[in-house]
Amino acid sequence: MSERIPEVVVRRLPIYARALGQLEARGVAVISSLDLGRLLGVTPAQIRKDLSYFGEFGKQGTGYDVAHLKREIRRILGLDREWRMAIVGVGRLGRAIASYPGFASEGFRVVALFDNDPAKIGTTIGDLVVRSMDELAKVAADERIDIGIVAVPADQGQEVVDKLVAVGVTGLLNYAPITISVPPHVRVRDVDPVVALQSMTYYLKHSGPDDPAS
Amino acid sequence: MSERIPEVVVRRLPIYARALGQLEARGVAVISSLDLGRLLGVTPAQIRKDLSYFGEFGKQGTGYDVAHLKREIRRILGLDREWRMAIVGVGRLGRAIASYPGFASEGFRVVALFDNDPAKIGTTIGDLVVRSMDELAKVAADERIDIGIVAVPADQGQEVVDKLVAVGVTGLLNYAPITISVPPHVRVRDVDPVVALQSMTYYLKHSGPDDPAS
DNA sequence: GTCTGTGAAAACATTCACAGCG
DNA sequence: CGCTGTGAATGTTTTCACAGAC
Numbered sequence: 001m002s003e004r005i006p007e008v009v010v011r012r013l014p015i016y017a018r019a020l021g022q023l024e025a026r027g028v029a030v031i032s033s034l035d036l037g038r039l040l041g042v043t044p045a046q047i048r049k050d051l052s053y054f055g056e057f058g059k060q061g062t063g064y065d066v067a068h069l070k071r072e073i074r075r076i077l078g079l080d081r082e083w084r085m086a087i088v089g090v091g092r093l094g095r096a097i098a099s100y101p102g103f104a105s106e107g108f109r110v111v112a113l114f115d116n117d118p119a120k121i122g123t124t125i126g127d128l129v130v131r132s133m134d135e136l137a138k139v140a141a142d143e144r145i146d147i148g149i150v151a152v153p154a155d156q157g158q159e160v161v162d163k164l165v166a167v168g169v170t171g172l173l174n175y176a177p178i179t180i181s182v183p184p185h186v187r188v189r190d191v192d193p194v195v196a197l198q199s200m201t202y203y204l205k206h207s208g209p210d211d212p213a214s
Numbered sequence: 215m216s217e218r219i220p221e222v223v224v225r226r227l228p229i230y231a232r233a234l235g236q237l238e239a240r241g242v243a244v245i246s247s248l249d250l251g252r253l254l255g256v257t258p259a260q261i262r263k264d265l266s267y268f269g270e271f272g273k274q275g276t277g278y279d280v281a282h283l284k285r286e287i288r289r290i291l292g293l294d295r296e297w298r299m300a301i302v303g304v305g306r307l308g309r310a311i312a313s314y315p316g317f318a319s320e321g322f323r324v325v326a327l328f329d330n331d332p333a334k335i336g337t338t339i340g341d342l343v344v345r346s347m348d349e350l351a352k353v354a355a356d357e358r359i360d361i362g363i364v365a366v367p368a369d370q371g372q373e374v375v376d377k378l379v380a381v382g383v384t385g386l387l388n389y390a391p392i393t394i395s396v397p398p399h400v401r402v403r404d405v406d407p408v409v410a411l412q413s414m415t416y417y418l419k420h421s422g423p424d425d426p427a428s
Numbered sequence: 429g430t431c432t433g434t435g436a437a438a439a440c441a442t443t444c445a446c447a448g449c450g
Numbered sequence: 451c452g453c454t455g456t457g458a459a460t461g462t463t464t465t466c467a468c469a470g471a472c
Contacts, residue, residue, distance in 0.1 A: 008463070014412035015393060022368075022392070032431060040393050044431090045465055052433055060432045060471040077412055078419030096310040097407075102391070106408050146418060147411065154236075171418045173407060177316070178236070179229060179254050187417045189410035193311075193387060194320050196403035197361065198228035198291055203401045204360060204385045205292030220441070246453060258453095259443055266455055274449045274454045432471080439464070449454080 009050045013073050015040060016047070020070035032063035079107060086112040086145045086169075088160045089152035090120055090130050093175060097151055098125050111143045116156075133163065140167040147171040154178045223264045227287050229254060230261070234284035246277035293321060300326040300359045300383075302374045303366035304334055304344050307389060311365055312339050325357045330370075347377065354381040361385040368392045 019040055023031060033044035040047075051057055051069075054076050058064045074080055085103070087094050090113050097103075098110055113130045115121060121132050131139060139145070148164035150157055150172060157176035164172065165186055172188045174180055177195070182188055233254055237245060247258035254261075265271055265283075268290050272278045288294055299317070301308050304327050311317075312324055327344045329335060335346050345353060353359070362378035364371055364386060371390035378386065379400055386402045388394055391409070396402055 006463070010416045011413045013416070014409045017412070018391065018409070019393060034431080041395060043465070045467095046463090048431090048433060049464080056433070058432050061430045062472070063431065076416065078415040079412060083411070083415060083418075092310075092313070096306075099306070102408055103411075106412070108408070108411055147414070170421065171411075171414050173411060173414075177232065179233060181255060185421060187414045189407075189414050191405065191407050191410060193403075193405050194316055194322070195228045195232070196405060197297070197317075197322055197385075197387060198231070198293060198320070199225045200361070200385050200387075200401045200403050201292040201297060202224045202227070202290065204297075207384065207399060207401075222441070248453080257443065259445095260441095262453095262455060263442075270455070272454050275452045276450075277453065430472085432469105434468095435466105437464105437466070439462100441462070442460080444457105444459070446456095446458105447454105450452095 003053060005053045009053055010077075012042075012046075012050055013077055016050075017070055017073040017077070017079070020066050020073070023066050024070060028066055030063050031066055033058070035063070081107070083108050083146045083171075084111045084144055085109065085147040085149055085173075086114060086136075086139070086143070086164075087149040087151055088114045088133070088164065089150065089156075090115045090125060091151070091153075094149075094151035095125055097149060097175070098128070108147070110149075112139050112145065114139075133160075136163055137167050140169065145169055147173060150174045150176050150180070152176060217267060219267045223267055224291075226256075226260075226264055227291055230264070231284055231287040231291070231293070234280050234287070237280050238284060242280055244277050245280055247272070249277075295321070297322050297360045297385075298325045298358055299323065299361040299363055299387075300328060300353070300357070300378075301363040301365055302328045302347070302378065303364065303370075304329045304339060305365070305367075308363075308365035309339055311363060311389070312342070322361070324363075326353050326359065328353075347374075350377055351381050354383065359383055361387060364388045364390050364394070366390060 019036065033047040037044040037047055057069050057072055085108055087098055087110055098113060103110060113125060113128050114133050114136060115130050116133050120130050123130050148169040150160055152160050154177050157178045158180055161172060161180045161182060165182055170186050172186060174188055174190045177192055180188060233250060247261040251258040251261055271283050271286055299322055301312055301324055312327060317324060327339060327342050328347050328350060329344050330347050334344050337344050362383040364374050366374050368391050371392045372394055375386060375394045375396060379396055384400050386400060388402055388404045391406055394402060
């Protein structure tokens with residue numbers, strides 16, 4: 001352990017943790033890298049190698065303790081604490097994100113909402129009031145915002161990113177259909193279903209018209 | 215050209231196409247790999263190498279014609295036609311997806327909605343009627359569904375995937391928080407903001423508490 | 429016997445660096 | 451000149467294969 005850890009490895013850990021949670025719920029106590037790999041469609045060697053960057057979690061001849069490994073991975077990822085998020089942009093998309101229950105249940109709490117539309121400022125979504133972007137610095141200080149969620153139109157995306165970075169936010173979840181630019185200490189994850197589809201069509205196009213006649 | 219094309223390259227093409235579209239809208243007619251790379255935060259060599267898998271699109275001493283390169287990339291990706299999608303699951307998430315205007319504007323048309331809740335079947339969202347999953351085979355044949363969007367809870371995800379695959383759908387956009395399993399001819403793209411956040415926190419945790427005091 | 433952890437090998441992806449075109 | 455297209459070099463990731471633990 002204690003080498004430099006490849007980013008691809010870190011990106012796979014949440015997938016492992018999620019699968020372990022599902023196994024745990026089904027009452028599975030122990031699992032081998034072979035079986036976990038089958039479940040996730042990856043090779044057992046990859047799972048073992050990935051985990052080996054962080055320590056020795058398995059038992060030879062047996063496999064991994066499901067509950068323990070899940071807890072360890074979550075700790076490694078920093079999921080043993082709450083993360084505080086602000087959503088910028090409460091249009092259709094921002095509102096859908098604000099009321100999505102999947103964040104809170106995983107420890108990602110939305111603690112502030114921002115928009116630049118005067119008609120929206122002051123309105124309430126869930127139990128949060130929509131605030132003006134002018135209040136960003138103040139609210140960021142009061143609420144300790146870890147992560148900013150960018151849910152504004154493309155043409156306002158970079159401006160919003162710059163403001164979030166300026167008040168000390170170091171993690172961004174970007175829903176705007178643009179490539180945003182940030183200083184090196186800021187981490188970005190893009191969520192863009194259209195881009196995902198646009199690379200998939202390359203393969204749909206090239207895997208011949210399957211045309212399974214009725 | 216005409217080698218085997220790495221998947222990472224295909225995944226970057228939509229990003230290039232999107233940036234080219236934005237440049238085009240701003241009236242930029244020609245761009246070099248250096249400038250496009252700066253814009254996207256990638257090396258110019260990567261852009262040139264990626265494009266070289268598909269042909270020679272640039273002009274030495276000048277760069278790339280923005281409108282032409284965009285059109286070529288979109289053709290390569292199969293974005294010069296319409297793609298027909300069905301959404302399975304019209305809960306909160308499925309409805310948000312159904313009324314998201316970003317798909318249609320990029321040529322991804324939602325042509326059918328399914329759910330297994332009798333209270334939802336027969337209701338209308340936009341101009342589409344929600345149908346029972348029992349009608350899937352019939353509707354898939356009538357409507358020529360290319361892509362299935364999985365927007366059901368985790369515990370129903372795999373079942374829905376199997377049904378979609380059974381009626382000949384070869385592309386899936388998966389919003390369920392599970393790793394789905396499909397035969398090799400089926401392409402999957404996962405959309406999961408929680409998983410995206412869960413790998414980001416690793417870096418937020420490890421890049422020290424920046425703590426920029428007010 | 430079963431399964432982990434891990435160096436070494438193989439496969440894959442990115443970057444370099446430059447010949448050659450406009 | 452400036453910039454592309456591309457083999458060769460470098461760096462990264464995955465897979466192999468096996469010693470050793472249970």
